[in-house]
Amino acid sequence: MTRQPQLPAAPVDPPARAAILAQTTALAARLVVLERRQQEVVATARALCHTAQAHLARQQVARRRRQGQQREPLAWFALQGIIDEQLVRAVWSDGQLSCDRLLRSRARLLIDLGAEFRSDDPPRRFVASLQAPPVAVLLTLIRACDLAT
Numbered sequence: 132m133t134r135q136p137q138l139p140a141a142p143v144d145p146p147a148r149a150a151i152l153a154q155t156t157a158l159a160a161r162l163v164v165l166e167r168r169q170q171e172v173v174a175t176a177r178a179l180c181h182t183a184q185a186h187l188a189r190q191q192v193a194r195r196r197r198q199g200q201q202r203e204p205l206a207w208f209a210l211q212g213i214i215d216e217q218l219v220r221a222v223w224s225d226g227q228l229s230c231d232r233l234l235r236s237r238a239r240l241l242i243d244l245g246a247e248f249r250s251d252d253p254p255r256r257f258v259a260s261l262q263a264p265p266v267a268v269l270l271t272l273i274r275a276c277d278l279a280t
Contacts, residue, residue: 174218177231181220185209188224205265212276221272223265230272235261237275246274 188207195206207224214233221230230238238261246259248270257267259274273279 177218177220181209181211181222184222184224184229188222191224205269208265208269210269210272210276210279212273212279214275214277219276223268226263226265228261228268234272234275238271241271241275246271248274 185207188209192206207222209223210221210230212219212234214237217233219231219234221228221234223229238259241259242261244259248257248259248267249255257264257270259271260267261271262268
């Protein structure tokens with residue numbers, strides 16, 4: 132592979148350089164605004180998705196109860212929390228967990244560490260899990276959050 136010789140850049144006069152710098156500054160400022168808007172839109176979309184999942188879970192449980200199907204005490208749950216100043220959400224329904232990546236990775240860390248949850252009344256012990264039982268999943272997700280809201 133042969134290298135092409137690079138030609139020296141043509142000299143730019145000071146007024147043209149100032150105009151280029153002004154354009155670059157304006158574009159950089161515009162980029163910051165667009166990135167903020169993009170973050171807001173993504174956050175809104177995640178909130179809508181979480182709300183829709185929670186609403187769907189409620190409807191499914193209500194429909195099954197109307198049909199007389201027996202459900203376990205914790206048929207579904209929705210959780211919202213904060214991790215590293217970032218909002219995270221999770222919904223459990225029909226034995227399936229849907230949650231943000233950050234929340235899932237923090238919860239997996241608890242599972243890897245062998246975290247346990249104990250209750251005295253009634254005496255119970257749950258091992259951290261993202262699969263089952265739902266109570267263990269909920270406790271794992273709550274513990275994974277810096278703040279559960």
